[in-house]
Amino acid sequence: MLRILRNGVFGLVLLSGLFAAPPPASAAYPDRPVHWLIGFAAGGPVDIVARIMAQWLSDHLGQQFIVENRTGSGGNIAAAAAINAPPDGYTLLFVAPNNAISTSLYKKLPFDFLRDTTPVASIMQLTNMLVVSNAFPANTVQEFIDYCKANPGKISFASSGNGTSVHMSAELFKATTKCDMVHVPYRGSAIAFPDIISNKVQLIFDNLPSALEQAKGGNVRALGVTSPQRWPSVPDVPAIAETVPGFESVGFYGISAPKGTPSEVVEILNKAVGEALKDPKLVARLTETGGIPKPMTSAEFGKLVTDETEKWRKVVEFAGVSVD
Numbered sequence: 001m002l003r004i005l006r007n008g009v010f011g012l013v014l015l016s017g018l019f020a021a022p023p024p025a026s027a028a029y030p031d032r033p034v035h036w037l038i039g040f041a042a043g044g045p046v047d048i049v050a051r052i053m054a055q056w057l058s059d060h061l062g063q064q065f066i067v068e069n070r071t072g073s074g075g076n077i078a079a080a081a082a083i084n085a086p087p088d089g090y091t092l093l094f095v096a097p098n099n100a101i102s103t104s105l106y107k108k109l110p111f112d113f114l115r116d117t118t119p120v121a122s123i124m125q126l127t128n129m130l131v132v133s134n135a136f137p138a139n140t141v142q143e144f145i146d147y148c149k150a151n152p153g154k155i156s157f158a159s160s161g162n163g164t165s166v167h168m169s170a171e172l173f174k175a176t177t178k179c180d181m182v183h184v185p186y187r188g189s190a191i192a193f194p195d196i197i198s199n200k201v202q203l204i205f206d207n208l209p210s211a212l213e214q215a216k217g218g219n220v221r222a223l224g225v226t227s228p229q230r231w232p233s234v235p236d237v238p239a240i241a242e243t244v245p246g247f248e249s250v251g252f253y254g255i256s257a258p259k260g261t262p263s264e265v266v267e268i269l270n271k272a273v274g275e276a277l278k279d280p281k282l283v284a285r286l287t288e289t290g291g292i293p294k295p296m297t298s299a300e301f302g303k304l305v306t307d308e309t310e311k312w313r314k315v316v317e318f319a320g321v322s323v324d
Helices: 002-019 045-061 073-083 097-105 141-150 165-177 189-197 208-216 263-276 280-288 298-319
Strands: 034-038 065-069 091-095 117-133 155-159 181-185 203-207 220-225 250-258
Touching (some): 034 045, 045 065, 045 117, 045 203, 045 208, 045 263, 045 280, 073 091, 073 097, 073 250, 091 117, 097 165, 097 298, 117 141, 117 189, 117 208, 117 263, 117 298, 141 220, 155 189, 165 298, 189 208, 189 220, 203 208, 208 220
Parallel strands (some): 034 065, 034 091, 155 181, 155 203
Antiparallel strands (some): 091 250, 117 203, 117 220, 117 250
C-alpha cells in the first residue's frame, strides 16, 4: 500500500511538473552581460551616445551593457554580426540612418535589414552639421557653394563610411547644388577629423555631437545644419535650407535586435530606454551632444525605420550613387 501511495505521489509530482507553466524566458532578463554592437569607431557621435545609454542601462538593469565597435562597410559589418547572433536579447544593434540608407545604396547585402531585425527602442533624433577646415576660404553656405563651383573637383569631403547619413548628406548637397566634390570615406568621423583640421580633406557633414565638439573647440568652422530649420541646441548656426531651399537630412538613433527576439525581452528593453529618457541627468547629457530625446514604442520605432528606408531610397536615386 505504501509503495502504491509513493508511486501515486510521485506520479502527481510528475503530472504537476508537466502541467505547470514554464517560467517565461525573460523572467530574469538580463542575467548576464549584454553586447551592444555599433558600426563605427570609438570616439565618434554614435559611440558617444551608445556609451551614455549603455552606462544607464548597466546601472539600472543590473548587468553590463558592453559597447562593441565593429567598424567597416558603413555599419553593415556590425549589422550582419547582430543579425546572425542568437535572438535572445544578449546581442543588440545600435541603429542609425546608415541602416536605412544601406538597403538601397548597397547593391549586394547578405541580409534584409527590415526583414531580419526586430525594432526595440528609439533613443533620439539629431541633425548633421556642415563643418569646414579653418583654412577653407568660406564663412557661409553661399560662399562655400560659390567657391566649390569655381573649383570643380578640387574639394574633398570626408564621411564616416559609405552609406552613412554623413556620406549621404553630402551627396544630397552635391545633387541639389551641382557642386563637384570628391568623397573620402573613413571608418568613423573621429578618425576623419585630424585630416579635416589639417585641411587634407576640406569638410564633413558630420552628426551634430562630434561636429559640435570640434567646432566649439575651434578646430573647425560650422557653416550650417542639415535640418529644415535651425536646430534648438545651436540656434546661431543657420540651416542649409536657408540657402538651399528644400535641403533636409535629419537622423535618428535607436536599438534593434535579431529577428525572433522574444517580445518580453523587447518590452523590458523598450521600457528601460523609456525610463532612461525621463531621467533629467541622462537627458541633459544627450542634449549636450545636440540630440533631442525621442522615446517610442517598439512598433513606432519600426515604422520610423521603415519610413526612413523609403525616404533614403529616394535620396539615393536622386543623387545617383551606389556601392557594390
